[in-house]
Amino acid sequence: QAKARELGNQAFKLARQLETNQFNVALAGGPGVGKTSLALAIMYQLMNVGQTVMFVSTAELLRLVNEKYEAPDVRQRLLYILKDMQNVDCLVLDDFGTEGGKPTEKGFYKPVHKDLQTLMYQVANARCDFDHNEVKHITIITTNNTRKQL
Template identity: 35%
Template sequence: MTNSLPDRLTKMGWNEIANHLEALLEDAARDSLSYSAFLDTLLSLEEKGKADRALKNRLQQSRLPQIKTLDNFDFTFQPSLDEKRIRDVIAREFPRDAQNILFLGPPGVGKTHLALAITYEMIKKGYRALCLTSHEFLEKAKEAMEKGDTKRFVRMLTKTDILLLDEFGFEPMDSHSANLLLQIVAQRYERGSIIITSNRSVSEWAEIVGNAALATAILDRLLHHSKAFQIRGESYRLREKKKAGFVFKATETAVNEENHRS
């Protein structure tokens, strides 16, 4: 084998073929592969390598805190959820239509799990995503305002196919952050998808952003093209603690009463 072949392949960006060329040639000779079959093997290897690297890059850029899937979500524990409807959202590739997804419900019912799982499935399909918690959003918004760099901040949150805002409403927003959120929602309207998880009902969003008119403007754009999932059920985390005998009866009663009020 000519020593320069791997180097030439690497320079052309065909890294997978370059890294495995010697073994590929040996296999081809052993199996008496035709030229077309050998070429197909080379191209398939390179295509898979490029796809794997691209997926890795998209996952890194997304800032997903962890990988979650629908297969390890216990739908039987949350009967208020329609599994088929959730899977249809993925099958129809909601980012193609810039559709928004809202998961609403009390703490611990699986909102974040579902949001991360759906986002992960879309990343695997080639979409770009960015995941931020409400706290991270507020911190980055504050930093951008202090540096006078809000345009870059808004651009960063509008250029991805999917923006995931987790735990929205966990902390109240100041007027500057709320206005930045409106800018982001407005610029993404009918151009990019937003996924939001929140334990606050939409009727409480005026309290979260501190301005009823602002909340209305945000909700008007979010809900126009959206799928909303209201989850009513027991907390997964409390279920596991109850199994271990760590939850007192009074705590269980209080949580169930709160869920019934939601």
């Protein structure tokens, strides 16, 4: 309980910092430790101070990318999602890295779907100001992966 309280306080302080400063956040750890809950709490705090927010499950995003070839309405829906992901004040990408699949016997991960990879690059590039080397919009990712795996 003490550790949970400490993490909750850190998330609250982080959310308060994000109200006036823009930077990106990565919440990493094993399954079920509360990364998504903390990301949602931060997102909720930012929404309460007037920032626009969006929560995206990368697994669901991959499902839509795979469906777009057979359903024209999904293609249009993805365009709207992409636009919002690029422009929202705070974007939470939940379970980032799971879209690459499980490791093979040799420890290698299946590559990310090319269309999803392109979409993620478009989002990442739109959320950065490369001329000033600054974050334009806050991005929070939750992941079970290690840095090496990502």
